[in-house]
Amino acid sequence: MQTEKGPIGVFDSGYGGLTVLKEITALLPQYNYIYLGDNARTPYGSRSFETVYHYTLQCVEWFFKKGCSLVILACNTASAKALRTIQQKNLPIIAPNKRVLGVIRPSAELIGSFSKTKHIGIMGTQGTVNSQSYPLEIQKYFPDVRVWQQACPMWVPLIENSEHMNAGADYFVKKYTQQLLAQSAAIDTILLACTHYPLLYHKIEAALPSHIQVIMQGGIVANSLQNYLLRHPEIEEKCTKNGVQSFFTTDDSAIFEQQAGLFYGQPIQAWQIEIS
Numbered sequence: 696m697q698t699e700k701g702p703i704g705v706f707d708s709g710y711g712g713l714t715v716l717k718e719i720t721a722l723l724p725q726y727n728y729i730y731l732g733d734n735a736r737t738p739y740g741s742r743s744f745e746t747v748y749h750y751t752l753q754c755v756e757w758f759f760k761k762g763c764s765l766v767i768l769a770c771n772t773a774s775a776k777a778l779r780t781i782q783q784k785n786l787p788i789i790a791p792n793k794r795v796l797g798v799i800r801p802s803a804e805l806i807g808s809f810s811k812t813k814h815i816g817i818m819g820t821q822g823t824v825n826s827q828s829y830p831l832e833i834q835k836y837f838p839d840v841r842v843w844q845q846a847c848p849m850w851v852p853l854i855e856n857s858e859h860m861n862a863g864a865d866y867f868v869k870k871y872t873q874q875l876l877a878q879s880a881a882i883d884t885i886l887l888a889c890t891h892y893p894l895l896y897h898k899i900e901a902a903l904p905s906h907i908q909v910i911m912q913g914g915i916v917a918n919s920l921q922n923y924l925l926r927h928p929e930i931e932e933k934c935t936k937n938g939v940q941s942f943f944t945t946d947d948s949a950i951f952e953q954q955a956g957l958f959y960g961q962p963i964q965a966w967q968i969e970i971s
């Protein structure tokens with residue numbers, strides 16, 4: 696049987712997944728990657744389960760058409776609302792030999808080990824918080840850890856509109872961090888459970904007492920991918936290795952190129968595609 700080889704797909708509703716891709720390419724530069732931001736339909740965080748599932752599945756199918764055997768949903772909202780259904784219902788029918796992975800499980804597997812007080816804060820989109828995915832997953836690995844969640848619905852729109860360095864962002868950083876800490880004074884570890892939030896990292900850290908550590912997912916997901924590829928040579932051998940990255944968006948590619956550098960740390964060239 697002929698083995699179809701292709702790049703590793705990395706998906707987000709917009710720019711956020713670039714903060715994950717940045718860490719993945721730093722750790723695993725040898726592979727080819729293809730990034731898709733569904734900017735035309737972002738944000739996903741406030742949308743229904745059905746809509747996020749439908750949009751995510753369309754994008755996963757696009758990656759498969761581009762020859763990807765492995766797709767990472769570098770979006771907590773898509774991982775929370777669409778991943779399980781895609782893995783269990785769609786993949787066995789449309790692509791039994793391909794894999795789709797998310798960012799919640801690798802983060803949940805590790806986050807408990809960062810906390811001394813065993814009280815962890817999760818900051819994410821409304822969709823991620825409502826799904827209860829983090830409390831459920833973290834319970835599996837750390838049954839003695841208490842999880843406190845805070846939805847931060849204004850953070851993604853502020854970031855997507857380049858307002859995250861302004862005073863409006865200060866207001867909403869203070870508001871959501873205070874709301875989280877009001878739930879438990881024992882929280883000593885906070886996971887930024889949205890791939891957009893690293894852009895607010897310094898403001899979030901500054902708004903918190905210094906004993907609280909703020910954890911970003913990029914490095915965690917990169918390590919987990921490295922581990923996955925070692926454990927799954929049948930998938931690893933289907934990943935092309937020329938160290939090439941290409942970037943696609945469902946919205947205007949010039950705007951994407953302008954914004955993407957903020958998230959990816961270097962200029963990129965992007966192409967616009969249509970998803971239907």
Ligand code: DGL
Binds near residue numbers: 709771773823
């Ligand atoms: N970056 C996505 C996440 O990690 C959310 C952005 C959105 O709301 O579309 O959850």
